[in-house]
Structures are given as structure tokens and as C-alpha cells.
Amino acid sequence: MSDTLSTTKKPSPAPPPSAAPSSRSLAIARLRDLALVPAIIAVAIVGSIVNPVFLSSDNIINVLQSMSEIAILVLAQTIVLITGKMDLSLESTFGLAPGIAAWLIVDPALTRGLGLGVLPDGWAIPVVLLVGALVGAFNGLLIVRFGLNGFIVTLGMLIILRGLLTGISGGQTFFALPESMTYLGSASWFGVPASIWVSLLLFAAGVVVLGHTRAGRALYAIGGNEDAARAAGIRTDRVLWIALIVASVLAALAGLLISGRLAAVPSAQGSGAIFQVFAAAVIGGVSLNGGRGSVFGAFTGVLLLFMIINVLTLAGVPAQWTNFLNGAVILVALVVSRITGGKAQT
Amino acid sequence: MSAAPHRPGDGLADDGQPVVEAVNITKRFGSTLALSEAGILVRRGETHALVGRNGAGKSTLVSILTGLQAADAGAVAFDGRPAPPLGDRDAWRQRVACVYQKSTIIPTLTVAENLFLNRHARGRSGLIRWSSLRREAEQLLATWSVDVDVRQPASTLSVEQRQFVEIARALSFGARFIILDEPTAQLDAAGINRLFTRIRDLRAHGVTFLFISHHLQEIYELCDRVTVFRDARHVVTADVAELSKQALVAAMTGEDVTMPEADHRPLPSDAPVLLSVRDLVTSSGAEFSLEARAGEVVGIAGGGGSGKVEVAEAIVGLARPAGGTVAVGGRALRPGSVPDAIDAGVGLVPQDRHREGLVASMSIAENVTMTVPHRVGRYGLISSARRDALARDTIADLAIKASGPHVPASDLSGGNQQKVVMGRALASDPRVLVLITPTAGVDVRSKQTLLGVVEDVRSRGTTVLVVSDELDDLRICDRVLVMFQGRVVGEMAHGWSDNDLVAAMEGVDLHHV
Numbered sequence: 001m002s003d004t005l006s007t008t009k010k011p012s013p014a015p016p017p018s019a020a021p022s023s024r025s026l027a028i029a030r031l032r033d034l035a036l037v038p039a040i041i042a043v044a045i046v047g048s049i050v051n052p053v054f055l056s057s058d059n060i061i062n063v064l065q066s067m068s069e070i071a072i073l074v075l076a077q078t079i080v081l082i083t084g085k086m087d088l089s090l091e092s093t094f095g096l097a098p099g100i101a102a103w104l105i106v107d108p109a110l111t112r113g114l115g116l117g118v119l120p121d122g123w124a125i126p127v128v129l130l131v132g133a134l135v136g137a138f139n140g141l142l143i144v145r146f147g148l149n150g151f152i153v154t155l156g157m158l159i160i161l162r163g164l165l166t167g168i169s170g171g172q173t174f175f176a177l178p179e180s181m182t183y184l185g186s187a188s189w190f191g192v193p194a195s196i197w198v199s200l201l202l203f204a205a206g207v208v209v210l211g212h213t214r215a216g217r218a219l220y221a222i223g224g225n226e227d228a229a230r231a232a233g234i235r236t237d238r239v240l241w242i243a244l245i246v247a248s249v250l251a252a253l254a255g256l257l258i259s260g261r262l263a264a265v266p267s268a269q270g271s272g273a274i275f276q277v278f279a280a281a282v283i284g285g286v287s288l289n290g291g292r293g294s295v296f297g298a299f300t301g302v303l304l305l306f307m308i309i310n311v312l313t314l315a316g317v318p319a320q321w322t323n324f325l326n327g328a329v330i331l332v333a334l335v336v337s338r339i340t341g342g343k344a345q346t
Numbered sequence: 347m348s349a350a351p352h353r354p355g356d357g358l359a360d361d362g363q364p365v366v367e368a369v370n371i372t373k374r375f376g377s378t379l380a381l382s383e384a385g386i387l388v389r390r391g392e393t394h395a396l397v398g399r400n401g402a403g404k405s406t407l408v409s410i411l412t413g414l415q416a417a418d419a420g421a422v423a424f425d426g427r428p429a430p431p432l433g434d435r436d437a438w439r440q441r442v443a444c445v446y447q448k449s450t451i452i453p454t455l456t457v458a459e460n461l462f463l464n465r466h467a468r469g470r471s472g473l474i475r476w477s478s479l480r481r482e483a484e485q486l487l488a489t490w491s492v493d494v495d496v497r498q499p500a501s502t503l504s505v506e507q508r509q510f511v512e513i514a515r516a517l518s519f520g521a522r523f524i525i526l527d528e529p530t531a532q533l534d535a536a537g538i539n540r541l542f543t544r545i546r547d548l549r550a551h552g553v554t555f556l557f558i559s560h561h562l563q564e565i566y567e568l569c570d571r572v573t574v575f576r577d578a579r580h581v582v583t584a585d586v587a588e589l590s591k592q593a594l595v596a597a598m599t600g601e602d603v604t605m606p607e608a609d610h611r612p613l614p615s616d617a618p619v620l621l622s623v624r625d626l627v628t629s630s631g632a633e634f635s636l637e638a639r640a641g642e643v644v645g646i647a648g649g650g651g652s653g654k655v656e657v658a659e660a661i662v663g664l665a666r667p668a669g670g671t672v673a674v675g676g677r678a679l680r681p682g683s684v685p686d687a688i689d690a691g692v693g694l695v696p697q698d699r700h701r702e703g704l705v706a707s708m709s710i711a712e713n714v715t716m717t718v719p720h721r722v723g724r725y726g727l728i729s730s731a732r733r734d735a736l737a738r739d740t741i742a743d744l745a746i747k748a749s750g751p752h753v754p755a756s757d758l759s760g761g762n763q764q765k766v767v768m769g770r771a772l773a774s775d776p777r778v779l780v781l782i783t784p785t786a787g788v789d790v791r792s793k794q795t796l797l798g799v800v801e802d803v804r805s806r807g808t809t810v811l812v813v814s815d816e817l818d819d820l821r822i823c824d825r826v827l828v829m830f831q832g833r834v835v836g837e838m839a840h841g842w843s844d845n846d847l848v849a850a851m852e853g854v855d856l857h858h859v
Contacts (some may be wrong), residue, residue, distance in 0.1 A: 212473040214466055217455075221463055224452035231450050232463040233435050291454035 035285060036300040039333070043307045051314040059310070061192060067306035068199035069094075069261075070273060071299065072254035074280045075199075075206050076247035078298040081281055082210070083243050084223035084290025088154040089139065090251040090277065092161035094270030097131040097252030098259040099165040101181060102174035110176045114169065121178035125256065128181075132252025135161065136245035144240045158274070166267045174265040185260020195257040202250065206295035219243060223290025276326070280305050283333040304333060363425065365390050365523045365554045366411060366442065371420035373406050380406040383420070384580040386556075386573050388523070393545065393555040395565040395586065398575035399598055404558055407575070408525055411556075413438035424523070436519075443516030444525040445509055447532075453501035458483035460500050461515050490514045490548075506537040510544065517553070524548075525556045530564055531651050542568050560649050562594060562854045576600050591854055595845045599817075613824070617641055618675075620809040621661075621778045626670035628656040632832035635670075640777075643800060643810040645823035649851050650815075653832040655697050658782050658813040662694045663687040664702070674778050688717055693776030695767050695784050703767035704755045711737035711751035714769045721773070740769035745795050761792025768796055772803070779803055782813045797822050815851060817844055 047054035073090055080087045101124045106115030119127065135157065142153045187194040210216035218239045221229035230236050259265045278288075284301020286293030308329045309322070317325065366388050373381040381403045388394045398404050409415040411422060413432055422429040430437035451460050458480045459466070467478040483496040492510040494503065503511065509529055516524055526545075530538045545555055545568060557569055565572055566586060574581040574597040581597050582589075589597075617639040626634045632653025638644045648654040660667040666682030673679065680686040687694075696702035704713055711730075714737045715722045722733040737751035744765040748758060755766055764784065771779060781800070785793045800810050800822055812819050820826050828836040828850040836850050 208473065212476075214464060214468075214474065217459065217466060217474065218464065220455055221452050224454035225450070228450040228452050229463070231435075234464050287454075291452065 034300075036283070036297070036304050036333075040300060040304050040307065043304065043311060047307065047311040047314065050311055054311065054314055059314075061196065063306055063310045064196045064199075065193045065261075066310075067302055068193075068195040069254045069258040070276060070280070070306075071199045071302045072202055072250050072257070073270075073273060073277045074284075074298050074302045075202055075295065076250035076254070077274075077277050078281050078284075078286050078293060078295060079206070079210070079219065079243050079250075080247045081286050081288060082219045082223045082290060082293055083240055084226070085143065085150040085240065085244070086154065086278075086288070087139065087244060087247055088151070088274050089135065089157035089161055090154075090247060091270040091272070091274040092158045092165070093132055093135045093248050093251040094255040094258075094273065095265070095268070096135070096161045096165045096255075097128045098181065098255045099169060099174060099265045099267070099269070100131050101125075101127040101256075102177055102259070102265045103168045105178055105181070106174055106176055111174070114172060114174055121180045124178060124180040125184075128252050128256045129249055132249040133245050135252075136248030137241070139248065140241035140244040143244065144237050162271065165269075169265070169267045171267050173267065175263065177259065177263055177265070181256065182260040182263050185257045186263070195261060198253075198257065202253075203295060203299050210295050215239065215242075220291055223287075223292070225291070276305070279330040279333075283330065301333075305329065363390050364388060364423075366422065366424050366556075367426075368407070368411060368417075368422045369420055371407065371410060371417045371422070373403075373410065373415070373417050379578050381410075381417070382578045384575060384578065385420070386411075386580065387583070388554060388556055389571075390554055391549065391552060392570040393549055393557055393568055395569035395572040396556055396558045396575065397560075397562065397565065397572060397594070397598060398581075402575040402598075403578045404575055405527070408444060408527060408556075408558070411525065412442055412444045439516075439519040439521060441521055442523045442525065443513075443519065443521040444527060445512045445516070445529060446527050447529075449508055449512075451500045451503070451508055451512060453499065455500060456497055457487075457494055457500055457503065457511055458496035460511065461486060461496070461518065486518050487511070487514055490517060504537075505532045506540065509541065513544075513548070517548075522552060523554045523556070525558070527558050528560065529557075530559060530561060538564070560852060562591060562849075562852045565594075566591070574598055591849070592845060595848050595852075595854075599844055599848055613639060613641055617807075620675055620807075621811070622671075622673045623661060624671045624673075626657060626660055626672065627668045628653060628660045628832075629665060629668050630656050630832070631668075632656050632829070634660075634829075634834060636827070638778075638809045638811070640807045640809055641804050643804050643812060643823045645820040645826035646811060646813045646829060647815060647820055647826050647847060647851055648829035651831070652829040652851070654813050654815075654829045655782055657829070658780055658811065659697075661687075661811070662692050662780050664694075664696070688774060691774070691777035693717075693771035693774055693779045695764075695771050695779075695781045697782040697786075699763055699767045703770075704763055706756035707754060709737075709752045709754055710741065710746065710748055710758075710766055710769075713755050713766050714740050714751075714773055716770055718773045736773065737769075740766075740773070744769055744799065761788035764788050764796060765792060768799060772799070776803075776808060778809045778811070780811045780813065781819075783816070783819075784812065784814065785816055785819055793818065817847065820847065 044055065053059050073094060076090055077087060103115050104119040104127060105117065105121060105124055107117040108115050139154060139157060142148045143150045184194055184198065189197050210219060218229065218234045221232065221234055222236050222239060226236055255270060258269065280302035281293070281298050282288065282301070283304060284293065284299065285297035309326065312322065312325055364387050366386070369385045370383045371381050371385060372383055384403060384407065386396065386407065396404055396407070406415070410417050413429065416432055424441045430441075452463070455463070461483045462479055466474040467482055469475045480496055487494055487496060490513070492514050494507050494511060500508070500511070513524060529541060533541060549555065557565070559565060569586050571583065572586050572589060572594065573583040574594065576598060577600070581600070619637050620640045621636065621638040623634060623636040630653060634657040636644065646654045646657065656665065659665040661672050663679060663682055663684040663686060671678055674690040674692060677690050679690055700706070705716075711733050715733050719728060722736060723729050734751045740746065741748060741751065746758070746762050746765045746769070748762065755763055758766065768784065784796055788796065797819065800812070804810055812823055814820060824840050826838045826842065826847065827834050828838065828847065830851065830853045838847060838850070
């Protein structure tokens, strides 16, 4: 018994605690953001070997434009994931927001009875963003205020919103959109499509906000340990609510871009996109458990996915095999990031 | 110093301004009285120990002293001034900080960011300036000589470093009164020494500590004064030097309501060894060996972190041990396999009935027969008539207060729920019955019934293991093995004295001091 006493009695002159991780592991931790850059370079090299067109400016712009709308969805999902929640309904908001704007604005005389034509053209963008904000606020009401499970709430919202769009459109496609809706998706600024500018600017803003503002850091704190964040004086409920609203507004904006690009709002717009969005975010190092990941990492994730798809297209892979390869790419990219990141993606 | 109740503040010298004084604090949670007119007074510059057994009200007092909860009655004052309103977190943080066992560090963020969370250094643009944030963090840690790289993620900190960082953060808010809630529970001996050195250094710089520990030895090593809580009440406050260990243990245990002791006939000398545990090593590193004979009741005692629960869970297959063998009646059990253990005749009452013991939404009958589907059915189909019959027997045997076998377990009181768990363990007529904290949170009556069951089954030749830190549970045992920090440190035959056993569980040896 006296042995047990000695555990606290015998003062062994102990060395001060040393910093546990070596500088090497620290460097890796900071480089995690860049984990996919080698993979992106590798794909670029392979792509240029497969087809020299790959690195031409036209093709690069093509890749960036084709990913710009999904990329904004990834940004939105990243914001939500970092807080430790998830929002499945983004893909339906992506279709519904421009759908409602089109429904209210499109002239039924031009479109065989589709649409109401009750609002002037100029209202398009405000309506799109407002629908996004309302969806986010409602998600927040159920998840934050009533404490419901975010996965199930947004799954329900995904179905409801998709059904709402199908209902108002009668399952058809809105067309004859006003100029105010098509401008952002089809215009070109300085020789580059506006949608590329918009998505890159939003990502740049995301990097700054999440990395360099207290509000952004609050997202990480909540996702890492919500109780500790509250103890540090962060208004966790308010921050979560705002994060959900911002994400939905971003999804609405992304929907506007693609509607503008296609000059139409199909009732299935965005359907099934959420899986690709999750895959891109997770490949980019964003943790599904919250608290970990970065906007830049998410960008590299979505870029890598679309580059690989582009390479496959250039290599002449039949379109019927695209889905199979997409899935394989997601799994391979996860394995790669597991190896480079050194920790399991969760 | 006797263990007689003293009013807080009794015998305190007039010198030394109190850093904090709590008077007549009462706090209820539902029907439970967590604190009853309790109080504490901590003087500036001292290191004050707060001790008491589980449920004595220590954690409730801490949450009231740190402003996380409001007391139902009573007053808290810092430096002689009333405590700030609950909503004013900043004001509380300037007065008091607590380093909890559960970390309030965000593991995914860097140490620097954790130190200045939500008060990051910002430039003129309103954006965070990471370089000056890091510099401030380095300065802060250097001031309190904490040797940690502020750029590393907090998840890479050891428990000890994490505590130092939390202490430094608390000090940076201006608090000079720090509560340490069982800071040594997860530290090794060297780490404890470094922590104590740090605490003494900080005390020399005018920091006051309230130190909560289950290890009495540490209190004698470190603290100036000690306050004892028992059963939601303040029992005594005294200078550590004036309070002997016996008196301290007596103050903690008090005069418990004694349970009727089981009748102890000596085991027949030819009783065969039924349970044999050889060189068991749990994944947490606890070591254990045991040979128990048929009809023997063996207690495994120990405080939190002693490894007693891990050992029991390894024996019944809930956790896979790192090494060693368990055999029941000569048959070796497959490590980490509950089905194999049940098949060999092991019955279990798990530690947490809400987590592992019951499916609250299912009926008593379904819960009781969960481990024995073959008894209530044939060809994979369950006969509800047989199931209900078996459940009715259990309800009668264990005096479960319920209108019938179809009542959902969630409708029962804690004591009756625990009886259902016991009924489930008994449904398979076990040869070895393992009870982990079998009477936690149940009333006296249920306790009697539950412990009475043990006497019943042992007379039928079942070996019983009682894993607990409750003296009443252990009193029914033929012998008690005491565990401390993962090792069996003593064995006590039936008839031990309360003080000896409590002292042994706390890691103190009353006879060798």
C-alpha cells in the first residue's frame, strides 16, 4: 500500500514538458490546405499528355466555368460543415430560388401559361436571394431554435423544396427568362465569363472571412467544441443561424448563375448535385465532424474533381461511363488525401 | 478536529481577505437536493482543497462559483462584493476560472487561437492579425513559463500541457482565483509533480487555488486549508495541518445509514474455482488476476480511474483486453465477445443502465428476456406468452413496481429500472454474475432488494463479482480487492472498517503514515 503513496510523494526532478509535435508535423498540419496541389499538378500533366488542348486557355476557362456553380455550392456547404452541421437542402435551393423568380416574372403569354408575370424584370435577383435567405432562416429555425437533427431537417427540406419547384412549374422548364436573370450567367467580363469571376471572388471572400475574422473563427470554434465556444463568449446559436442563411443565399446565387448560363430553369435543376458537393468538400479536407477544413482546401477539392472529369472527356471516355468514373475518382481522391493528410477523413 | 458539522467560516482567522465567499447556498435539480445551505470561504493566496465523495455537491458548488448556474438560495461574493449577474461572462471571467476535467480547449484550433478565442488581435481593417496574435500568445505563455509551441493544434497537447494552457488563459482574463477540478486524475506521477510545482509558483505570485481531488495524499502535500462536503452539506473547514487523515476520511464518510449485512457463512472448503482471471491487462493498462470459487462474493473496489470498471468490462467481454485470459468453470472465454461470455454462463449488470443496461422504449418483458431469446421461443420465433410469464416471475422476484410485463422500461423509476437490468442478468441463470455499480442512483429500498438478490444467487452456487465504490455494495462481499491507478493494491477480508477501505480507495494508507 505504501507503494501507492510514493506515486505522489517521490518528487523526481522532471524535465519541463516539451512541445510534443516536431516542427515537421507542424509544417504538415499547415500544408494540409495544399495537400491536393500536387494531385492537381499531376492531373494537369496527365491531361496535357492525353490531349494538348487541356492546358489551352479556352479549356481552362471551360473547366472553371463548368465548375463555377457547383463550386459556390461547395463553398456554402463548407461553411455549414465547419460548424459541425450539414445542409442537404442546398441542391434544392439551387433550383427553387431561380425557379420562383422565373415563376413570378416570366410572362405566361410567351411560355404557354408557365409563370405568373406579376413582378417586373428588375426584381429577379432580389427575389432569388430572398428565397435563399428564407430557406436558410427556416432551416435555422428548425435546427437551431427547435434543436432538430440537421441531417433529417435538411433532408426533409430537400424533398419539400424540390416538390415545390415541381409544383409551380408543373414539372416543366421555365424559359424566356428576363435579361436580369440571364446576365450574370452569360455575361463576360474582361474576356472571362462573369460566373467565373463571381465564384472566384466569393471564394476569395470566403478565405478572408473564415480565416481572418472573428465571425469566421467562431464557425471553427463551434465545430470544434460547441460548449467551449459558448464558454468563450461566442453566441453560438446566432452564428449557426447566420451560417445556414449565408449558405442558402450562396446556393440561390449559384442557381441564378446556372439558370443564366442555360437561359432556363428546369424543374430538376440541381437534383443530385449534393453528393458531388459533399465529395468535393471532403476531398478538399473539410471534416464532416466539423471544426476542420478550409475554404481554399474546398476549392482545390472541387477543382480536382472537375479537372479529372475534363481529362476523362478529352480522353474520349464514353459519357455512359462518366458516373462510374466520377465515383471512382471520389474514392481515389479520398485515399490520396488520407495519405497526404495523415489522418482519416471523417 | 472532529467531524462534527461546523458552520462555514468557523475558526477562520480574521487576517486574509476572502477571495470568494459563498454563504447558505441551496440548489435543487428536480427532486434531488444538490446543495443544502452549504458554503465555502477561500482566503487570498491560499490553496484550498475541496473534498467529498461522489454526489457530495462539489461539482454543483463549482458551477455556482463559476457562474454557470444560479443558486436557488444563498449568496456568492468575490473580494467582498456580490457576484456579477449570470449573463455577464466577462465579469465572471475576470474573477474566477475553472480548469475542468473535461477540456474547454477546441482541439481543432491552434494553441494561440484557443488562448485568444473571440478576442483575436485585429488590425485597423478589422481583420485578424495572426502574427500579432501569435506574438501575444507566446508572450502570455512565456509570462507564466508554459513551454508550448503556440502554432501547434491544441489536439496535440498532452493533458498536462492542456491544463497549463487553460490556466494561462484564465490568468490572461485577469482572474487570480482558479478552480482545478480533479486536475491530477489523468496525470502520471511526474506530471503531478510538475503541476504542483507550477501551482506553488503561481501561489507565490498571488494566485489563489481551489483544488478538488479524490486523492487525499495530494491535499496534504499541496493545500493550506480543506473544506469537506458530504451529502450536499458543508461538514468542516480546517487547516490541513490540524486535520488528521483519519478525521478527514471520517468527515467524508460520516455515519452512513447502514444496510443490513448479509449473513456470512464460510464457504465450503471444497467449493470449486468457478471464475479464473489470469494476468488480465485492459486496453487502458489496468492489471488484474483473480480466482473465485462457487458461491463466493468478491468485491472490486476503487475510485474513478482505478480501472475497476475496465477490468469488469474485459471479464464479461464488453471490452477486448490487451492480454490475459478469463475462464468460467474451466472454459476459456473468447476475448471481447459478449455472446461467448453469456454462453459460458456470465450475467452482467453494466455500469450505466441508460447506456448499456436497458432499451428504454421497450417493455419490461422484452428487456428482461433480451439475452435469452432461446428460452422464450422456438425456431427463431418468440412466444409472447412464455416471454410474459418469465417477465412476471422477474417482476415478482425483484418486487418491481409495475402494472405488468408490457410497461415500457422508460416509465419506471431508477430503482425499478435497475431491477429490470438485474432481472435481465439473472434470466440466463448465470454461473458468474458481474455487477458494476449495481446500486448507483437507486433508493434505499431498491438497494436492499438488489443486494438481497446476491445472497440468493450465491446460495445456489453462483460466483458474484461486485464492482463498486459504494461501501454498502461491498459490505456483502466475502472479500474485497481494492484497485488504485490500475493495480490491485490490497485485499480485505469481510469485516473491514469503512475508514480503511475508503482510505485504500483514495490511495492513502492510514497505518503507514
